[in-house]
Amino acid sequence: MRLGLVIDLDTCVGCQGCATACKQWNTSGTTGPLTDLRPYERDPEGVWFNRVRSFEVESSPETPGGRTVHFPMSCMHCEDAACVTVCPTGASYKREEDGIVLVDQDKCMGCNLCAWACPYGARELDSEAGVMKKCTLCVDRIYDEALPEAERQPACVLTCPTHSRVFGDFDDPDSEVSRLTRERNGTGLLPELGYKPVNQYLPPRQPAVVETKEAGNVSDGGSVKKWINKLIRK
Amino acid sequence: MKPSFSIIFFTVSSGYGLGLAAVLAALTPELPHSAFLPTAVCAMLLTGGGLLSSVGHLANPKNAWRAVMRVRTSWLSREAVLAALFFPLMAGWMYYDGTTAATWRVAIFICALLTVKCTAMIYQSLKPITAWHHPLTSINYMLFSLTGGGLLFAVFTASNNGNTATASLLTTICALSAGIGKILHYRRIGAAQDIRVGRATGFSQAKARLLDAGHTGPTFLTREFIFELPAARLRLWRYVSLPLIVLSSLAGASFTFNGSAWGGGVCVILMFLGLLMERWLFFAEARHIVRLYHGKGPA
Numbered sequence A: 001m002r003l004g005l006v007i008d009l010d011t012c013v014g015c016q017g018c019a020t021a022c023k024q025w026n027t028s029g030t031t032g033p034l035t036d037l038r039p040y041e042r043d044p045e046g047v048w049f050n051r052v053r054s055f056e057v058e059s060s061p062e063t064p065g066g067r068t069v070h071f072p073m074s075c076m077h078c079e080d081a082a083c084v085t086v087c088p089t090g091a092s093y094k095r096e097e098d099g100i101v102l103v104d105q106d107k108c109m110g111c112n113l114c115a116w117a118c119p120y121g122a123r124e125l126d127s128e129a130g131v132m133k134k135c136t137l138c139v140d141r142i143y144d145e146a147l148p149e150a151e152r153q154p155a156c157v158l159t160c161p162t163h164s165r166v167f168g169d170f171d172d173p174d175s176e177v178s179r180l181t182r183e184r185n186g187t188g189l190l191p192e193l194g195y196k197p198v199n200q201y202l203p204p205r206q207p208a209v210v211e212t213k214e215a216g217n218v219s220d221g222g223s224v225k226k227w228i229n230k231l232i233r234k
Numbered sequence B: 001m002k003p004s005f006s007i008i009f010f011t012v013s014s015g016y017g018l019g020l021a022a023v024l025a026a027l028t029p030e031l032p033h034s035a036f037l038p039t040a041v042c043a044m045l046l047t048g049g050g051l052l053s054s055v056g057h058l059a060n061p062k063n064a065w066r067a068v069m070r071v072r073t074s075w076l077s078r079e080a081v082l083a084a085l086f087f088p089l090m091a092g093w094m095y096y097d098g099t100t101a102a103t104w105r106v107a108i109f110i111c112a113l114l115t116v117k118c119t120a121m122i123y124q125s126l127k128p129i130t131a132w133h134h135p136l137t138s139i140n141y142m143l144f145s146l147t148g149g150g151l152l153f154a155v156f157t158a159s160n161n162g163n164t165a166t167a168s169l170l171t172t173i174c175a176l177s178a179g180i181g182k183i184l185h186y187r188r189i190g191a192a193q194d195i196r197v198g199r200a201t202g203f204s205q206a207k208a209r210l211l212d213a214g215h216t217g218p219t220f221l222t223r224e225f226i227f228e229l230p231a232a233r234l235r236l237w238r239y240v241s242l243p244l245i246v247l248s249s250l251a252g253a254s255f256t257f258n259g260s261a262w263g264g265g266v267c268v269i270l271m272f273l274g275l276l277m278e279r280w281l282f283f284a285e286a287r288h289i290v291r292l293y294h295g296k297g298p299a
Ligand code: SF4
Pocket: A074, A075, A076, A077, A078, A081, A082, A083, A084, A101, A117, A118, A119, A120, A121, A122, A123, A134, A195, A197
């Protein structure tokens, strides 16, 4: 199995719902609590597994008119995860059975090296606990048999109001994630680094070009409208 | 990258100590026997002090002993194992009173230099930091380590009226090559760090810029990876640190060549300061790809 997410950049509206749901679920999950520093002061700060950034892309032949793209980023659960290779303690590991990359909180010494090795900013040190934290793909939800089957999905996927996130097994060619990636030309970020990120991004669709015609001289019953308006104002 | 003093001090101090051990092993017969123990102790103190300082960087030092667990893949683990091996090796060698037998000397020479190599590889192996991801990184680390170690060795030899010719010559050669290596490094990183925001997000067709980072304050990521100083300031550090290192080691070599341990000693300290500055710059100039997701870097 190669579990991961597909993220649709066409439909994501940047509502931060996934980031918030992630924080909420995981703060009481296997790697929680996710420390918050100065939560009620002017400069709160804390550990998040999922961050949504928004970019503006300029107009070009491929992106006519330019566009705003909301860009959720969490751990890509890379096939060739350098964060795991560099970790000296063995705290960072990738599960054989489903490819989920996790941190064993009992082994981590907080050296930050794995965060340095991750190009996607997926790892954040919890300064209070002194250990590295990161997206678990909600490993404690997706296998929880006490939950109804439909809810055995990562919190970010369940909460997304636009269904921009889909969870599944990329090794299964018939899964929705595989199908979407195939049909919509999904790509992983920074392929040149060779990390082989499992999560895939679906590029924004080209907006269909709508034919427009010159309106010409169309009568809109202007005088009637004026007359009514006058009447109302009185 | 945010420069952290504990790591800077660690790489410089351990680099000196291990370089000194390597030169000591290579040139054992050149050193008057009376100076062997102080030299060896000095190498161990510098290395040990550096390693202790590196622990200061850990958020959870009680698990530091686990750092030796992943020798098969992690350069940090390899470094930790070699460093752990270095001390018993040195202690054994001291117990046998600095025997000139090849086995001890070869073992310590290799162990010391490989440890420096591993330290450098921790940085060199990181692909998201293009400034570091190049063989020049380990070449620089090893050459600086040998320059510092060579000069220290020459000082110990001079203070015991030994023959410093070889050590001073070695220091001169290493200092000049280290200088050239660092200039090549500086020439390289300007171009190497030019990854665009568009490439990082996959929108390579057009210019992309950050509209909203998704958070209002600093985060672990911005603190750790976004460290921006004006280019002119960074250049100034280059112009001060590199000449300081090279000139002080050359001057030190000529002092020790003429038998002046004092002059050499002062130069060792100047070079140490220069190297601290150089290591600070090594971090301050390196740019992590994550900064592109925070709107830093070319559009
Ligand atoms: S995204 Fe980063 S943290 Fe996640 S597997 Fe890849 S390198 Fe590791």
